[in-house]
Amino acid sequence: MSFDDDLSEFHAIFFEEAAEHLANLENLLLSLDISQPDSEKLNAIFRAAHSIKGSASTFGFPDMASVTHELETLLDHVRKQELELTERIIDINLVARDVLLDQLAAHQGGEAVPEQRVTDVIAKIRAIATQEALATCNVVSIDSMVTTETKQATSAPTTEQNSIRVSIERVDQLINLVGELVITQSMLAQTAQLNQVSDEPIDFERLQERLQQLERNTRELQESVMSIRMLPVSSVFSRFPRLVRDLAGKLNKQIELRTIGEGTEIDRGVIEKITDPLTHLIRNSVDHGIESIEERIAAGKPAKGLVTLTACHQGGSVVIEIKDDGRGLNREKLLAKAIERQVPVPENPTDQDIWQLIFAPGFSTAETVTDVSGRGVGMDVVRRNIEQLGGRVELSSMTGKGTTISIRLPLTLAIMDGMSVGIGENTYIVPLTTIIESLRPRQEDVKSVAGSGRVVFVRGEYLPLVALHEVFSLIPHSDRPDQGILIIVDTESGRAALFVDELLGQRQVVIKSLESNYRKVPGISAATIMGDGSVSMILDVSEVVRLAKRPPLACAV
Amino acid sequence: MERQPLQDGKPRTGQEFLTFALGDEEYGIDILKVQEIRCYEKVTHIVNAPGFIKGVINLRGIIVPIVDLRLKFSLGSAEYTAFTVVIILNISDRVVGVVVDSVSDVIQLDPEEIREAPPLHGDLDTRFIKGLATLNERMVILMDIETLMSSPDMALVADAA
Numbered sequence: 001m002s003f004d005d006d007l008s009e010f011h012a013i014f015f016e017e018a019a020e021h022l023a024n025l026e027n028l029l030l031s032l033d034i035s036q037p038d039s040e041k042l043n044a045i046f047r048a049a050h051s052i053k054g055s056a057s058t059f060g061f062p063d064m065a066s067v068t069h070e071l072e073t074l075l076d077h078v079r080k081q082e083l084e085l086t087e088r089i090i091d092i093n094l095v096a097r098d099v100l101l102d103q104l105a106a107h108q109g110g111e112a113v114p115e116q117r118v119t120d121v122i123a124k125i126r127a128i129a130t131q132e133a134l135a136t137c138n139v140v141s142i143d144s145m146v147t148t149e150t151k152q153a154t155s156a157p158t159t160e161q162n163s164i165r166v167s168i169e170r171v172d173q174l175i176n177l178v179g180e181l182v183i184t185q186s187m188l189a190q191t192a193q194l195n196q197v198s199d200e201p202i203d204f205e206r207l208q209e210r211l212q213q214l215e216r217n218t219r220e221l222q223e224s225v226m227s228i229r230m231l232p233v234s235s236v237f238s239r240f241p242r243l244v245r246d247l248a249g250k251l252n253k254q255i256e257l258r259t260i261g262e263g264t265e266i267d268r269g270v271i272e273k274i275t276d277p278l279t280h281l282i283r284n285s286v287d288h289g290i291e292s293i294e295e296r297i298a299a300g301k302p303a304k305g306l307v308t309l310t311a312c313h314q315g316g317s318v319v320i321e322i323k324d325d326g327r328g329l330n331r332e333k334l335l336a337k338a339i340e341r342q343v344p345v346p347e348n349p350t351d352q353d354i355w356q357l358i359f360a361p362g363f364s365t366a367e368t369v370t371d372v373s374g375r376g377v378g379m380d381v382v383r384r385n386i387e388q389l390g391g392r393v394e395l396s397s398m399t400g401k402g403t404t405i406s407i408r409l410p411l412t413l414a415i416m417d418g419m420s421v422g423i424g425e426n427t428y429i430v431p432l433t434t435i436i437e438s439l440r441p442r443q444e445d446v447k448s449v450a451g452s453g454r455v456v457f458v459r460g461e462y463l464p465l466v467a468l469h470e471v472f473s474l475i476p477h478s479d480r481p482d483q484g485i486l487i488i489v490d491t492e493s494g495r496a497a498l499f500v501d502e503l504l505g506q507r508q509v510v511i512k513s514l515e516s517n518y519r520k521v522p523g524i525s526a527a528t529i530m531g532d533g534s535v536s537m538i539l540d541v542s543e544v545v546r547l548a549k550r551p552p553l554a555c556a557v
Numbered sequence: 558m559e560r561q562p563l564q565d566g567k568p569r570t571g572q573e574f575l576t577f578a579l580g581d582e583e584y585g586i587d588i589l590k591v592q593e594i595r596c597y598e599k600v601t602h603i604v605n606a607p608g609f610i611k612g613v614i615n616l617r618g619i620i621v622p623i624v625d626l627r628l629k630f631s632l633g634s635a636e637y638t639a640f641t642v643v644i645i646l647n648i649s650d651r652v653v654g655v656v657v658d659s660v661s662d663v664i665q666l667d668p669e670e671i672r673e674a675p676p677l678h679g680d681l682d683t684r685f686i687k688g689l690a691t692l693n694e695r696m697v698i699l700m701d702i703e704t705l706m707s708s709p710d711m712a713l714v715a716d717a718a
Binding site: 473513519521522533537 | 606613
């Protein structure tokens with residue numbers, strides 16, 4: 001590895017480009033139809049390999065150049081139709097791609113790739129390129145390689161990308177918008193100045209008009225700036241065809257992955273954080289959801305299972321849906337498991353109640369823990385990760401027909417919808433995603449339970465009453481729930497009724513960190529700045545509910 | 558250390574200190590830690606925070622905690638008048654505001670003008686005092702504001718919780 005001082009500043013660009021080419025290479029390989037390969041695609045694959053080779057040798061990464069060189073030779077034969085495209089060629093290409101990705105990670109400070117692995121791949125590519133016929137005996141070894149390689153690929157250190165690529169169009173749009181903003185500003189200034197000089201009464205209508213224009217400009221600019229951070233979900237989705245292909249091969253199942261709406265855009269920060277939960281959910285669908293070929297045929301289903309991954313915009317959020325046509329969740333098995341694990345189950349549970357059980361910590365429904373799923377992160381972690389992003393997970397299932405999991409995510413991490421509530425003189429923000437409804441209870445619906453506070457009877461259910469003024473040691477307008485408002489929230493700590501004095505209205509709030517200059521405050525997730533410039537705290541509802549379950553705070557003033 | 562003569566002919570090398578009043582006492586802090594000085598404005602209370610942490614303000618889009626040193630050291634009446642000021646400090650990449658009774662002056666002190674503080678028993682630990690200086694027959698207590706603000710006593714940093 002030679003890190004030339006003169007070239008090092010270009011290395012970052014090379015890393016980014018090479019990673020892009022490799023991702024592209026994988027996508028193209030997986031989309032190839034073996035019986036009738038599209039020559040355009042074959043050319044594109046060749047070009048991707050060629051580009052990596054070219055820049056790798058330019059920037060002084062001979063190890064990557066040597067692997068791509070072999071790959072290029074093989075692809076050239078295929079491209080010129082001197083070699084027939086086989087599953088094996090695709091396999092070895094994928095293996096080589098993984099090696100390249102690991103080499104790339106190694107250059108970025110990751111673990112070095114064992115020499116043996118590199119020489120193995122090179123030898124295998126050569127073998128296929130020169131003696132396609134003789135390669136038959138290598139099939140097994142290549143297959144076993146595929147699986148081991150993928151394991152290594154997933155454990156390879158993921159390097160953070162700190163730069164973003166923005167299309168010129170978007171930058172131009174921004175410049176246009178800023179231009180308009182400047183014009184509006186000068187128009188406003190003129191309107192105001194005119195009145196100052198000529199002593200005329202202020203033309204309020206005109207001023208109002210300009211202000212409206214300013215508001216529109218600001219909103220457009222805000223949207224435009226936000227869109228810079230947006231990425232299409234295809235950047236996550238694109239890794240799943242490979243995952244499904246490898247898993248299906250390993251589990252001896254036939255599975256088709258269909259992706260819809262890859263163009264849907266979502267904040268980079270959200271993308272980075274949903275990759276792991278999504279991978280887990282897809283593994284689950286492939287491993288537990290889709291049945292074996294025999295089972296499917298016996299059930300009268302097509303042998304090939306279908307996993308559909310959909311992304312779409314719905315209001316101010318993005319919904320990602322993972323749907324399989326597998327066996328669905330088993331009510332009896334879940335119930336039995338819940339009893340065995342002593343997870344509390346409501347009386348006469350509905351299907352929905354039972355499906356919620358799989359989100360309980362330590363709840364694995366698989367009879368046997370396979371090495372594909374059933375270990376590592378559980379559904380509880382998936383749910384927690386998504387809730388931390390301000391999102392929600394919903395699950396529906398039909399025994400024998402399949403399972404659908406939908407994840408609702410905010411478009412961005414910087415802005416969220418909140419309900420502002422008043423407690424005494426203070427204003428707090430409750431994230432809208434956690435709110436189910438709000439109501440004013442009748443006096444007789446609120447009951448006290450000795451030693452554990454109060455409960456409220458809402459739609460046939462007793463919910464714990466969490467008085468925010470008690471949790472936060474504030475002075476409320478009224479201590480009587482029938483004079484205030486109850487906000488029914490759904491959190492990972494269960495449902496609860498938050499008791500506040502009044503609802504002040506729904507608004508979009510910009511999230512500001514409290515921890516950058518202060519420290520974490522129990523029950524508060526962040527702060528925001530209100531229209532009048534004052535600061536309001538955003539509640540961490542799950543934590544508030546948890547805090548309320550404990551005896552009065554020790555650190556109370 | 559190089560000495561640079563000033564216009565009055567008196568050589569000065571010293572550090573500059575911002576002096577302010579807390580009750581009847583006068584304190585000084587390293588001026589390089591001061592970002593700006595503002596009027597006291599309405600703060601947003603932080604739940605379950607110690608009493609001397611008044612709350613947070615919005616300083617041009619940044620959330621800044623405000624500490625009332627008069628409450629922390631039980632000095633003065635901690636009233637909020639038109640003269641009450643907030644010194645915004647920049648300490649190890651954090652921004653924090655400190656409420657004081659009034660800002661007095663910027664003074665320059667030579668190292669030899671700073672005397673070591675005798676051992677004290679009180680709210681303000683000797684650890685947080687750089688030294689004492691005399692200025693026109695007034696005593697100025699030089700505070701090590703950085704150590705003070707990052708200490709667990711102030712409960713401003715995560716570890717302190």
